Amino acid sequence: MAPSPGPPAPGAPRPSLLPYLVALAAFLLSTLLSGAFPLLDPDEGRNAEIAREMALGGDLLVPHLAGMPYLDKPPGLFWAAAAAIRVVGNEPWAARLPSAVAAALALALVTHFAQRRSGRAFALRAAALLYTAPLFAVLSAYVIFDMPLAFCVTAVWLGLAAELTEGASGRRRLGMFAAVTAGVLVKGPVMLAWALGGSLGAALLFRSRAPLRWLAWWPGWLVVLGVAGGWFALASARFPEYPRYAFLEESFERLTSGAFEREQPWWFVPAVLAAGALPWSLATPWWRRRTPGEESILSVESRTGLGFVAFAVVFFTFSHSKLVTYLLPSLPMLAWTAAEAWSDAERQRRAAWGLTIVYVALALLFGVAGFGPFLARAGAPFDTAAFAAKIIAGCLTYIVLRSATAALGRPERAFVGILLFTPVVLFAAGEPLLRYAASQSGEPLARSIADMSPAGRVRYVECYSPGTDFRLGRRSQLAGVTGHETTSNYQVRYRATLVARGQWTPLATGADTSRVEVVVLPARLVSPAGAEAGLQPPAGYMPFFRDDRFAAFVRR
Numbered sequence: 001m002a003p004s005p006g007p008p009a010p011g012a013p014r015p016s017l018l019p020y021l022v023a024l025a026a027f028l029l030s031t032l033l034s035g036a037f038p039l040l041d042p043d044e045g046r047n048a049e050i051a052r053e054m055a056l057g058g059d060l061l062v063p064h065l066a067g068m069p070y071l072d073k074p075p076g077l078f079w080a081a082a083a084a085i086r087v088v089g090n091e092p093w094a095a096r097l098p099s100a101v102a103a104a105l106a107l108a109l110v111t112h113f114a115q116r117r118s119g120r121a122f123a124l125r126a127a128a129l130l131y132t133a134p135l136f137a138v139l140s141a142y143v144i145f146d147m148p149l150a151f152c153v154t155a156v157w158l159g160l161a162a163e164l165t166e167g168a169s170g171r172r173r174l175g176m177f178a179a180v181t182a183g184v185l186v187k188g189p190v191m192l193a194w195a196l197g198g199s200l201g202a203a204l205l206f207r208s209r210a211p212l213r214w215l216a217w218w219p220g221w222l223v224v225l226g227v228a229g230g231w232f233a234l235a236s237a238r239f240p241e242y243p244r245y246a247f248l249e250e251s252f253e254r255l256t257s258g259a260f261e262r263e264q265p266w267w268f269v270p271a272v273l274a275a276g277a278l279p280w281s282l283a284t285p286w287w288r289r290r291t292p293g294e295e296s297i298l299s300v301e302s303r304t305g306l307g308f309v310a311f312a313v314v315f316f317t318f319s320h321s322k323l324v325t326y327l328l329p330s331l332p333m334l335a336w337t338a339a340e341a342w343s344d345a346e347r348q349r350r351a352a353w354g355l356t357i358v359y360v361a362l363a364l365l366f367g368v369a370g371f372g373p374f375l376a377r378a379g380a381p382f383d384t385a386a387f388a389a390k391i392i393a394g395c396l397t398y399i400v401l402r403s404a405t406a407a408l409g410r411p412e413r414a415f416v417g418i419l420l421f422t423p424v425v426l427f428a429a430g431e432p433l434l435r436y437a438a439s440q441s442g443e444p445l446a447r448s449i450a451d452m453s454p455a456g457r458v459r460y461v462e463c464y465s466p467g468t469d470f471r472l473g474r475r476s477q478l479a480g481v482t483g484h485e486t487t488s489n490y491q492v493r494y495r496a497t498l499v500a501r502g503q504w505t506p507l508a509t510g511a512d513t514s515r516v517e518v519v520v521l522p523a524r525l526v527s528p529a530g531a532e533a534g535l536q537p538p539a540g541y542m543p544f545f546r547d548d549r550f551a552a553f554v555r556r
Helices: 018-034 043-055 076-088 097-118 120-131 134-139 146-166 170-187 190-206 210-216 218-238 242-256 268-276 300-318 324-342 345-371 385-408 411-418 421-428 430-439 443-452 466-472 489-493 495-501
Strands: 458-461 477-479 518-522 541-546 550-555
Touching: 018 097, 018 120, 018 134, 043 076, 043 466, 076 097, 076 146, 076 170, 097 120, 097 134, 097 146, 097 300, 097 324, 120 134, 120 324, 120 411, 134 146, 134 268, 134 324, 134 421, 146 170, 146 190, 146 210, 146 300, 146 324, 170 190, 170 218, 190 210, 190 300, 218 242, 242 489, 268 300, 268 324, 300 324, 324 345, 345 385, 345 411, 385 411, 385 421, 385 430, 421 430, 443 466, 443 518, 443 541, 443 550, 458 466, 489 495
Parallel strands: 458 477, 458 518
Antiparallel strands: 518 550, 541 550
C-alpha cells in the first residue's frame, strides 16, 4: 500500500477542483461553528479586542490591548482579524475568520498533495480524518494563533516531502520559506523551532541529510530576515526591551522554567494527541509487517511528517510550558499516516475492530457520566450535561453495532464511523457547551451594559473582560495595581517602563468615578449585600448585573 520514494505513478489522477471544494466545505462549517458560540475570555476576548483596537485605526506595527503595547505575540493574527473586523464588524465569527481560513488552507494543502500521491479516495480520507479530529475542528473556530501556525507548519512539511520525492525546486523552497516567515509573524520563534526541529526529526528517520538541505538555501533566509526580521527591527526600535522579552523571557524562560505556570505531567503530550484526534488516534492500526523487498510501509510524506511529530513530542515533553493548542500542528501529519493505514486492505479489518473497541469504551464512559450521579450533582453550567451524555452514549452504541457489523463483513465501511464522533458530541452537547461558553464570555455583561448605559463609560476595578469591550466596540477604563487583569505578561513585567513612557493606562484602584457611568468589580469580592476584602461599590451606583465573574453597577 505504501508508495516508495519517487514521483507519482503515470496513471495517478491529475489535480482537480477537489482541494478547493474540500477547503470551501471546511470553511463554511468552521464559519457556522464560529457563529454558534460567544468569544471566551480571556484568550479569545483578548485576541479579538487587540484586533478591534488595531482595526479602529490603531497602531499596525505594534498590537495594543487596553491602550497599552501588547508585545506578547507578533501582529500576524491581529492583522488578519483586524481586516475581517473592518469589513464585518465586531462579530465573534469575524475575529475567528483567520482560524477558519487557515484550517481550510491546511486541508486544501493536504488534499492536493494526497491526491497527487495516491488518488482522490485517499485524499478524501486524509482530509476527513483531519477535519473531524476534535482538536482541529474546535480550533478552526477559535481566535488562536495555533491554527495559522498549523497551516504554516503543514506547508513546510509537505514542501519538504515533495522535495525529497521530486528534487529541489526554487519555487517550492520560496513557498516553504514564505510559510516560515508567516509563522514567525504569527507566533514568533516557535515557527523556527518547528521548521528546524521537524527537518532534523525527518533526517533522523530517513538516516539522511537530505531533509536538511533546504535550510541551506540562503535566498529563503533573506525573505525571513527581510520581512519577519524587518518587523522585529522596527518594533525593537520603538521598544528597546522587546528583544530581551521576545527571546529570553517569552521563549527561553517559557521553555526552561515554570514562571508562566503552564507546567504539565510527562504524559500530557501523548494524552493530548490521543484525545485531540479521537477516535482514530486509538482505533488506527498504525503498523504492519513489511513485505519482502518493501523499503517502508510508510510513504515519504508520512515519514517526513512523523519526523515533525517526533520533534513535537520531544520538544513539548521537555518544555516547562505546555498547552493543548501547542500540539495542533501535529494533527495533519498524523491524519495523513492514519489515512494510509485505513487505505491498506490488509489493515482495514483490524481498523474496524479497533474502532469498535474504542467506541465501546467511549459509550461506556459517556453512559457512566450520563446515568451516574456525577453530572447530576455538578453545578452550573454542567448540571444539564447529563442528558447530553446519555444521548451521546446512545449514538455511540449504535456506531458500535455498525462498526462491528462492518468488521464482520466489509471492513472498509467502518471508516464512516470515524467521522461521526465530533459531530455527534458537538450537536448533542450543544446546550451545556453553550452555557459553559456564556459563563466564560463577556457577551452577557456586554448586553447588560448596552441595555443600561448604551454610550456610558465603563471602568473595571481589579478585573477585566476584553470580550465585553470587543462586543461594545469601545475601550473601557481599567483600575488596578499590577495590571494582571489584562493577562499580558509583557505589560505586567514592563509596567515600570510603560509608566515611565506614559503608556500605562490603568488608573489607581481608588480613582474618582464621577465621570464613569458603569463600574465593574470582581464578583468573588462583592457580596449581594455589600463588599468584602476592601472593595466597595461606589456611592450613588446601583447593581444591575452579576454572574460568577463580575458584579456591575450603574450610576443612579
